[in-house]
Amino acid sequence: MPPSKKANLQKANLTGVNLSEVDLASEEVDLGLADLTGADLSFAVLHGLDLSGVDFKGANLWWAKLKGANLQKANLTQANLGGADLKGASLKGANLQKASLKDADLTRANFEGANFTGANLTGANLEGVNFEGADTTGAIGL
Numbered sequence: 392m393p394p395s396k397k398a399n400l401q402k403a404n405l406t407g408v409n410l411s412e413v414d415l416a417s418e419e420v421d422l423g424l425a426d427l428t429g430a431d432l433s434f435a436v437l438h439g440l441d442l443s444g445v446d447f448k449g450a451n452l453w454w455a456k457l458k459g460a461n462l463q464k465a466n467l468t469q470a471n472l473g474g475a476d477l478k479g480a481s482l483k484g485a486n487l488q489k490a491s492l493k494d495a496d497l498t499r500a501n502f503e504g505a506n507f508t509g510a511n512l513t514g515a516n517l518e519g520v521n522f523e524g525a526d527t528t529g530a531i532g533l
């Protein structure tokens with residue numbers, strides 16, 4: 392059996408790394424539970440990746456492509472997701488406290504049980520979004 396082509400970065404410490412404009416979806420990267428605190432992922436392509444439990448605290452995901460990604464229980468506290476494409480993404484139980492989702496496309500995203508305390512969703516596309524059980528205390532733009 393040939394070796395897997397998937398790059399295994401599970402639980403990797405990638406704090407502050409610059410991955411802007413990188414297409415990680417086509418590279419088949421496994422970032423499960425990785426630490427991307429303060430990383431620059433602006434314009435990165437992360438469509439359909441399993442990013443559950445990943446720590447994106449303070450990360451720059453400006454205009455990142457996250458369509459259909461699994462971000463369940465991800466830590467996106469104070470992350471910049473401005474203009475990001477999160478169509479159909481699952482963020483069940485994710486922490487988006489004080490995150491910026493200004494002008495993000497959240498069409499049909501699942502935020503069940505997510506924490507949006509103090510988050511900014513100004514101008515975001517909220518069509519078909521599931522906020523069931525989410526904490527939106529102090530969130531703006533809803």
